[in-house]
Amino acid sequence: ILNVEQSPQSLHVQEGDSTNFTCSFPSSNFYALHWYRWETAKSPEALFVMTLNGDEKKKGRISATLNTKEGYSYLYIKGSQPEDSATYLCAFNAGNNRKLIWGLGTSLAVNP
Amino acid sequence: ETGVTQTPRHLVMGMTNKKSLKCEQHLGHNAMYWYKQSAKKPLELMFVYNFKEQTENNSVPSRFSPECPNSSHLFLHLHTLQPEDSALYLCASSQQLGSTDTQYFGPGTRLTVL
Numbered sequence: 001i002l003n004v005e006q007s008p009q010s011l012h013v014q015e016g017d018s019t020n021f022t023c024s025f026p027s028s029n030f031y032a033l034h035w036y037r038w039e040t041a042k043s044p045e046a047l048f049v050m051t052l053n054g055d056e057k058k059k060g061r062i063s064a065t066l067n068t069k070e071g072y073s074y075l076y077i078k079g080s081q082p083e084d085s086a087t088y089l090c091a092f093n094a095g096n097n098r099k100l101i102w103g104l105g106t107s108l109a110v111n112p
Numbered sequence: 113e114t115g116v117t118q119t120p121r122h123l124v125m126g127m128t129n130k131k132s133l134k135c136e137q138h139l140g141h142n143a144m145y146w147y148k149q150s151a152k153k154p155l156e157l158m159f160v161y162n163f164k165e166q167t168e169n170n171s172v173p174s175r176f177s178p179e180c181p182n183s184s185h186l187f188l189h190l191h192t193l194q195p196e197d198s199a200l201y202l203c204a205s206s207q208q209l210g211s212t213d214t215q216y217f218g219p220g221t222r223l224t225v226l
Binding site for chain 1: 114116152153154155157160168170202211212214215216217218219220
């Protein structure tokens with residue numbers, strides 16, 4: 001059974017703090033790892049698609065790294081802002097044309 | 113705006129009712145998906161359509177009936193649902209079915225079954 005774990009489950013930080021969280025996935029049959037950001041009452045929004053071991057992606061203050069050999073990805077937010085408050089989801093793909101396996105997400109709250 | 117719209121946003125129905133959820137994508141994508149999101153559970157894939165053909169039914173009970181009349185529209189017909197079917201139902205689309213294809217999501221329909 002393929003399983004994706006995200007930690008921590010929730011996180012509260014102060015505005016300006018930098019933070020990071022983890023997505024763990026099976027290290028065998030890796031094809032792709034997706035990160036999404038989901039604000040309350042809005043649509044989940046794609047952040048990154050990562051495919052190569054050692055890959056690093058960046059979008060503004062948000063960046064992500066990927067280690068396919070040990071089966072984890074980190075998402076970093078530098079200088080958190082209240083508008084970063086959301087649930088951050090990762091999803092693992094074990095093969096082309098296979099379905100995404102989703103984690104439960106990390107809920108981030110940034111206090112002004 | 114992600115280019116994927118869903119109606120209605122909220123729906124309350126009794127166990128004997130029949131209702132339909134609608135999804136429309138304006139992105140020219142070929143693949144469309146229905147997901148269920150229940151409290152404290154990860155997103156659960158229900159159905160996948162590719163070029164209007166169903167390619168995946170993830171062991172979904174027959175009280176959920178999908179319909180894809182064209183690549184832009186996806187429906188989920190609901191009948192004789194159970195209270196445990198109360199959840200957020202999300203629609204998504206992607207250009208292709210590939211592992212690196214980004215899925216674009218609608219805002220979801222919050223369904224309550226009484």
